[in-house]
Amino acid sequence: xxxxxxxxxxxSAVIVFVASSIMHMVLPYHKSDYQKLPDEDKVMPVLRSxxxxxxxxxxxxxxxxxxxxxxxxxxxxxxxxxAIPSASAAYVSQTTTAPRAPDSRAAEVCTRHSNTSR
Numbered sequence: 230x231x232x233x234x235x236x237x238x239x240x241s242a243v244i245v246f247v248a249s250s251i252m253h254m255v256l257p258y259h260k261s262d263y264q265k266l267p268d269e270d271k272v273m274p275v276l277r278s279x280x281x282x283x284x285x286x287x288x289x290x291x292x293x294x295x296x297x298x299x300x301x302x303x304x305x306x307x308x309x310x311x312a313i314p315s316a317s318a319a320y321v322s323q324t325t326t327a328p329r330a331p332d333s334r335a336a337e338v339c340t341r342h343s344n345t346s347r
Contacts, residue, residue: 281315288313 253259266272288311289304304310 276313276315281313283316284314286313286315287311 289301291301295301
């Protein structure tokens with residue numbers, strides 16, 4: 230009896246997976262999740278000059294101890310308080326198919342890696 234249920238179970242799981250994938254891609258629920266940074270041309274050079282390494286940056290940064298301090302509350306009230314994931318150009322180019330501008334550092338790392346792996 231249990232063997233008779235395997236085909237409907239697997240078939241329904243495949244149908245639900247395909248249907249949910251199509252709905253996720255077609256319906257506009259997540260269109261507003263990613264937004265363009267205002268004045269991106271002014272902000273990006275500042276972020277580059279800060280020398281961000283790969284990681285997740287939140288600001289204003291605080292510790293649990295200082296979270297309720299009046300100064301920190303004022304910083305949050307003034308806003309904005311974003312979280313910025315940062316990845317190196319080499320990492321991003323390996324994980325996405327989106328077109329990227331050439332980055333000499335990434336090209337240098339890739340060239341160095343290919344020369345040492347021979």
